[in-house]
Amino acid sequence: MRSEFVLLLLVGVRLTLLADQPPGRSPLVGQIVSEVSAESLRATVEKLASFKTRHTLSDTLTNTRGIGAARRWIKSEFDRYARSASNMSVQYFPTTAAPSARLPHPVKVVNVLAILRSGASDPGNGGMSGAGNPVCLLLSGHYDSRATNALDSVSEAPGADDDGTGTALVLELARVFSKHRFRTTIIFAAFAGEEQGLLGSTALAEFARENGWRVEGVLNNDIVGGILGGGGEVESTFVRVFSEAYSPTDTGSVFRQRNLLGLENDGASRTLARYIQEIGTQYVPNFNVRLVYRRDRFLRGGDHLPFHERGFPAVRFTEARENFDHQHQDVRTDSGRQYGDLPAFVNFAYCANIARINAAALATLALAPAMPAGSVIITRNLEYGTRLTWRKNSEADLAGYSVRYRETTAAAWQYTRFVEDSSVTIGVSKDDFLFGVQAVDRDGNASLMAIPGASGR
Numbered sequence: 245m246r247s248e249f250v251l252l253l254l255v256g257v258r259l260t261l262l263a264d265q266p267p268g269r270s271p272l273v274g275q276i277v278s279e280v281s282a283e284s285l286r287a288t289v290e291k292l293a294s295f296k297t298r299h300t301l302s303d304t305l306t307n308t309r310g311i312g313a314a315r316r317w318i319k320s321e322f323d324r325y326a327r328s329a330s331n332m333s334v335q336y337f338p339t340t341a342a343p344s345a346r347l348p349h350p351v352k353v354v355n356v357l358a359i360l361r362s363g364a365s366d367p368g369n370g371g372m373s374g375a376g377n378p379v380c381l382l383l384s385g386h387y388d389s390r391a392t393n394a395l396d397s398v399s400e401a402p403g404a405d406d407d408g409t410g411t412a413l414v415l416e417l418a419r420v421f422s423k424h425r426f427r428t429t430i431i432f433a434a435f436a437g438e439e440q441g442l443l444g445s446t447a448l449a450e451f452a453r454e455n456g457w458r459v460e461g462v463l464n465n466d467i468v469g470g471i472l473g474g475g476g477e478v479e480s481t482f483v484r485v486f487s488e489a490y491s492p493t494d495t496g497s498v499f500r501q502r503n504l505l506g507l508e509n510d511g512a513s514r515t516l517a518r519y520i521q522e523i524g525t526q527y528v529p530n531f532n533v534r535l536v537y538r539r540d541r542f543l544r545g546g547d548h549l550p551f552h553e554r555g556f557p558a559v560r561f562t563e564a565r566e567n568f569d570h571q572h573q574d575v576r577t578d579s580g581r582q583y584g585d586l587p588a589f590v591n592f593a594y595c596a597n598i599a600r601i602n603a604a605a606l607a608t609l610a611l612a613p614a615m616p617a618g619s620v621i622i623t624r625n626l627e628y629g630t631r632l633t634w635r636k637n638s639e640a641d642l643a644g645y646s647v648r649y650r651e652t653t654a655a656a657w658q659y660t661r662f663v664e665d666s667s668v669t670i671g672v673s674k675d676d677f678l679f680g681v682q683a684v685d686r687d688g689n690a691s692l693m694a695i696p697g698a699s700g701r
């Protein structure tokens with residue numbers, strides 16, 4: 245009798261523990277991740293390199309060489325995916341860039357976009373208008389390339405790794421995602437004019453800001469295929485994700501509140517980076533995401549910055565070890581050493597793992613319920629525990645909320661408490677921890693982290 249009682253007790257404890265945990269991995273996200281193909285990435289990078297140069301000032305008329313041929317081919321690939329997906333539309337997004345140090349005369353810079361509309365909303369006007377201000381996600385790479393001299397529009401500049409790999413990753417995920425339905429609209433962007441000063445991405449970021457787009461996350465991939473570093477070391481086990489702490493828009497009361505609550509490490513882009521690391525590594529075994537708490541590498545920049553600087557959460561993916569012999573270099577051999585950004589120096593198995601990390605994070609974001617609104621830590625009274633509240637989500641398939649917390653000096657979330665209600669009391673002191681709340685659906689898709697403010701000071 246006594247042993248049965250103990251057994252019942254144990255079963256009870258086990259059920260309580262299970263009820264405290266969010267649902268596990270989403271089968272659909274697992275399937276999407278499994279559909280990413282290294283061979284498909286290889287074919288795209290080789291095709292892009294075959295245009296010899298994709299310099300912003302290169303030829304736009306022939307169909308075999310130069311940036312015009314490249315963008316028409318990219319559009320034709322997007323069009324091919326869109327033909328079997330009624331909710332995907334494809335368009336050029338042109339802008340005329342003014343002369344600058346890297347641009348001797350005005351030039352038309354043309355982004356190529358594929359927009360996969362959510363099942364729930366119709367953004368209208370091909371998804372490009374601000375009507376309805378739909379929430380959207382953006383996956384990007386840049387398809388322009390350069391040789392040693394930034395103004396050289398004629399020399400060979402195959403741009404296999406920089407950024408043929410990022411562009412191939414965007415095309416590959418557009419192909420895979422076009423076969424599935426999502427709650428959130430996703431824009432797949434092949435940016436132009438990156439090497440001449442982030443021209444294409446700046447134009448789209450400005451358009452998004454002016455039209456009140458609610459861009460929930462920008463995943464920018466730039467140089468994501470090399471495993472042999474310039475120092476001769478091989479590293480294929482992780483990708484770096486760069487994120488800046490504050491956006492220049494985090495001023496005034498936003499800055500003061502964040503500083504007051506110790507949230508200097510929980511800005512929108514940093515929170516997105518942490519999310520990508522958590523979700524990505526859940527679905528991609530034996531591969532890691534190394535977060536770099538910095539906007540970019542020294543002396544370098546990328547297409548995430550125009551978005552981050554306008555207050556949109558935006559991060560940059562870059563390979564673990566770069567090799568400067570194969571970036572921004574004329575194709576040549578010098579003392580037996582091969583220079584140039586050639587497809588031979590891209591490792592497509594590695595690039596595919598980075599694509600899978602992107603796919604897991606992007607699919608989860610696009611499938612998840614909305615981020616909980618109005619979350620606060622109740623700070624009215626001196627209390628030993630922590631009380632948090634937020635507004636209820638409205639999704640029919642909502643399972644509940646993952647309340648996350650970590651010590652104030654911890655880089656990543658440490659603890660999870662899963663609840664079905666829209667409030668919780670946790671038995672740790674609010675003085676010593678940072679908190680976040682995610683909405684989770686029944687398949688286990690978790691939203692971005694809402695970072696609570698303080699109520700009742």
Ligand SMILES: [Zn+2]
Binds near residue numbers: 386406466467
């Ligand atoms: Zn680049």
